[in-house]
Amino acid sequence: MNNDIIGKVIKIINSDTLIIHTPYKNVKRGDNIAIVASVFPIINPDDDTLLGNYYVEKEHLEVVSNHDLYVVAQKIIRRKPIDLIDIGADHSYIKSIKLNVLPEENEKLKSTDTRIRLGDLVIFQK
Numbered sequence: 140m141n142n143d144i145i146g147k148v149i150k151i152i153n154s155d156t157l158i159i160h161t162p163y164k165n166v167k168r169g170d171n172i173a174i175v176a177s178v179f180p181i182i183n184p185d186d187d188t189l190l191g192n193y194y195v196e197k198e199h200l201e202v203v204s205n206h207d208l209y210v211v212a213q214k215i216i217r218r219k220p221i222d223l224i225d226i227g228a229d230h231s232y233i234k235s236i237k238l239n240v241l242p243e244e245n246e247k248l249k250s251t252d253t254r255i256r257l258g259d260l261v262i263f264q265k
Contacts, residue, residue, distance in 0.1 A: 147160050199214070199264050238255055241257070
């Protein structure tokens with residue numbers, strides 16, 4: 140497995156939540172990760188050495204819980220709405236938003252090239 144790859148999508152719980160098998164890296168709650176569609180090696184044309192890998196990212200997620208060999212991840216947004224009545228109060232909130240998953244592995248969605256599928260590779264988001 141490529142050194143940048145931290146795991147694979149193994150289960151689509153629902154349109155908000157993925158289970159990612161992470162046997163090779165220490166992934167913890169709060170880590171930002173990316174689901175990638177493809178990995179392309181970038182080769183130095185002068186000496187054919189590997190310079191790195193190019194990832195086509197499908198989605199950026201946050202790890203919401205971790206277990207021995209897998210993590211639970213969701214697409215999370217954090218907002219602090221401006222409250223004109225009470226500016227001093229903390230009205231921030233955290234909300235998960237729906238992911239673009241493969242329909243036959245979850246529910247019916249319109250087809251796109253960025254659908255998340257079982258087996259998709261996962262990397263740390265940089």
